[in-house]
Amino acid sequence: MSISAAADLDPEVAYRAASGRDPRFDGRFFLGVTTTGIYCRPSCPARKPLRRNSVFFPTAAAAVAAGFRACKRCRPDSLPGSRHWDASGDLAARAVRAIRDGAIDELGVAGLARRLSVSERHLHRILVAEVGASPVQLNRTRRAQTARTLIEQTTLPLADVAFAAGFGSVRQFNEVMLGEYGAPPSALRRPATAGTGATDTGEAAAPGSPASDAAPTIVLRLRHRRPYDAAAMRAFQRAHAVSGMDAIADDGAFTTSVPAPHGTALATVDWGSASDEHLTVRIQPAEITDLTAIVAKLRRWLDLDADPQLILDALGPDPVVGPLITARPGLRVPGSLDGPTTAMLTVIGQAVSLKAAAVFAARLVGAFGAPVGDSALRAFPAPQVVADAGADALREIGLTGSRAAALHRLAEALEGGLELSPAADRAEARRALLALPGIGPWTADYIALRALGDPDAFAPGDLVLRKALGAKTEREASAIAAAWSPWRGYAAMHLWTASAYLP
Structure with missing residues (x-):
C-alpha cells in the first residue's frame, strides 16, 4: 500500500x-x-x-486491518495521531477527525454517515481507499489504544477499562486486544500497585455493571511529540481563564469543565509535572464510559497531536516566520474543549480586552452556568440556555446591545444545528457564521482556528498580524501568508506570541 x-x-x-x-x-x-x-x-x-x-x-488502523500487530519494542500504538488529516477539509479527513473524537461511539457508523451527508456505503468506500481501514476498524484501533493507556497507567480493573475505552462487552474487549497486540489484556504491563482484574484464563472478568455509581478520578499521562512549549500553552490558559468556570491552583495546575455525554467532567492539567514527552492530567468524569471522549477533547484542546517537524519543514525556510518557528518549534495552537463554548466566548470578547471579556464571561457563567458535581465550578451555559435567556438578559451582564444580540443569534444558530467541531465542513461553517449579523471575518477565522481545529485558518484583518507582516491591507497580508498554507494558523500563533499578544 x-x-x-x-x-x-x-x-x-x-x-x-x-x-x-x-x-x-x-x-x-x-x-x-x-x-x-x-x-x-x-x-x-x-x-x-x-x-x-x-x-x-498511513495509519495504525490500516496496519491492523491488514492483519499486522503492534511491535512490543517500539510501541507504534502509543504515538500521538498525525495532524495530516487536520490539514484537509475533504470527506475522509472530516470522517477521520470525527472518529478520533468519538463520533462512532456516540452515533454509530450510520449516524456518522448522516452527519457527513453521505451514505454508509460511500463512507466505508472512501475511508478504505484513503486511509486503508473502514470506519469500524479505525474506531476499534482507537478504543484499543485508549484501553492500553488505561491498562498501563491506572489501577482500574480490566472490566472497567473495557467499558471506559468504549467496548460494548468484555468479550469484545478481549478479542480486539488480542487481535491488535497479539496478547490478552492481562498480559499487558500494569502499574506495580494494580490488580490484574483477570480470571485464570487471562481474560478480563465481567463486572456487575459497566461503571460504578461514582466514577473514580483518573490520572493519565498524555503523550505528545517533542518539542512541546508547555509554558506558552500554560500562559494561554491563564490569560483566558474565566472565574467560576476555571480554577488555577497555587502550583499552577489548571482545572476546567469538560462537556461529556453523561454529564460535565472536571479536568486538571498538572503543569508542574509536564515533561518533554507527556502532560499529566487528572480527570473526574461523571461516568467512566465518558473517559475516551474526554481524553480526545483534552488532546485537541492542548494540541497534543501536532507534528512539530512537519510544520518546521513547511514553514522553516520562510524568511518571515521561519526564524520564529526555528526558535520555538514546540509552540502549539490552543484548541477547544467545546466548539459552541469557544464560539460564544469569542463573540463575548469581540473588540474588548481579555480582562473585560473574562469579566463578562464570568458574569454569564455565574448567571446561567450549571454546577459541576459537588465542586465550586460551573459549566459554561449551553447554547439552548443562552438562546432561551434572550438578548435583554445578556445585556444585563454588561454586553453592549449589538454584542448581546450577536451572542443571542449565535446561540440560536447553534441550537438550530450549526456545527462547530473538527468534523464540520469548514467552508460551510464559516459561511454560516458570516451570515449572522455581528460576526465578522476575524471572529469566523478565529473560531475556525480553535473550534474547528483548522490549522490553515488565518485572519488577514487582524491588526497585530498585519503590523508584524508590514502589510497595509488585508489583501496584502493574505498574499504574504499564502505561502504558509496549510499551516497558516501556526504561523499566526507565532506572530501573535512574538508580539507578546495572546488573541
Whole structure:
C-alpha cells in the first residue's frame, strides 16, 4: 500500500526513512513486516526488514486491518495521531477527525454517515481507499489504544477499562486486544500497585455493571511529540481563564469543565509535572464510559497531536516566520474543549480586552452556568440556555446591545444545528457564521482556528498580524501568508506570541 496519501512519500522514500530510523517520520506512516506480521514506527530500533518484506500504511488502523500487530519494542500504538488529516477539509479527513473524537461511539457508523451527508456505503468506500481501514476498524484501533493507556497507567480493573475505552462487552474487549497486540489484556504491563482484574484464563472478568455509581478520578499521562512549549500553552490558559468556570491552583495546575455525554467532567492539567514527552492530567468524569471522549477533547484542546517537524519543514525556510518557528518549534495552537463554548466566548470578547471579556464571561457563567458535581465550578451555559435567556438578559451582564444580540443569534444558530467541531465542513461553517449579523471575518477565522481545529485558518484583518507582516491591507497580508498554507494558523500563533499578544 502506498503511503503517499498520508505523508506525501512513496514506498521507496518511506523505506529509506525507516532504514535510517528517522524519528521525524514517526506517526506519518507505519512499517509492516510481512515475515513477522508486526508493524512498527519508522524509528524502531529493531533490525529493519528487507525491502521486499516491507509494506507501508498511513495509519495504525490500516496496519491492523491488514492483519499486522503492534511491535512490543517500539510501541507504534502509543504515538500521538498525525495532524495530516487536520490539514484537509475533504470527506475522509472530516470522517477521520470525527472518529478520533468519538463520533462512532456516540452515533454509530450510520449516524456518522448522516452527519457527513453521505451514505454508509460511500463512507466505508472512501475511508478504505484513503486511509486503508473502514470506519469500524479505525474506531476499534482507537478504543484499543485508549484501553492500553488505561491498562498501563491506572489501577482500574480490566472490566472497567473495557467499558471506559468504549467496548460494548468484555468479550469484545478481549478479542480486539488480542487481535491488535497479539496478547490478552492481562498480559499487558500494569502499574506495580494494580490488580490484574483477570480470571485464570487471562481474560478480563465481567463486572456487575459497566461503571460504578461514582466514577473514580483518573490520572493519565498524555503523550505528545517533542518539542512541546508547555509554558506558552500554560500562559494561554491563564490569560483566558474565566472565574467560576476555571480554577488555577497555587502550583499552577489548571482545572476546567469538560462537556461529556453523561454529564460535565472536571479536568486538571498538572503543569508542574509536564515533561518533554507527556502532560499529566487528572480527570473526574461523571461516568467512566465518558473517559475516551474526554481524553480526545483534552488532546485537541492542548494540541497534543501536532507534528512539530512537519510544520518546521513547511514553514522553516520562510524568511518571515521561519526564524520564529526555528526558535520555538514546540509552540502549539490552543484548541477547544467545546466548539459552541469557544464560539460564544469569542463573540463575548469581540473588540474588548481579555480582562473585560473574562469579566463578562464570568458574569454569564455565574448567571446561567450549571454546577459541576459537588465542586465550586460551573459549566459554561449551553447554547439552548443562552438562546432561551434572550438578548435583554445578556445585556444585563454588561454586553453592549449589538454584542448581546450577536451572542443571542449565535446561540440560536447553534441550537438550530450549526456545527462547530473538527468534523464540520469548514467552508460551510464559516459561511454560516458570516451570515449572522455581528460576526465578522476575524471572529469566523478565529473560531475556525480553535473550534474547528483548522490549522490553515488565518485572519488577514487582524491588526497585530498585519503590523508584524508590514502589510497595509488585508489583501496584502493574505498574499504574504499564502505561502504558509496549510499551516497558516501556526504561523499566526507565532506572530501573535512574538508580539507578546495572546488573541
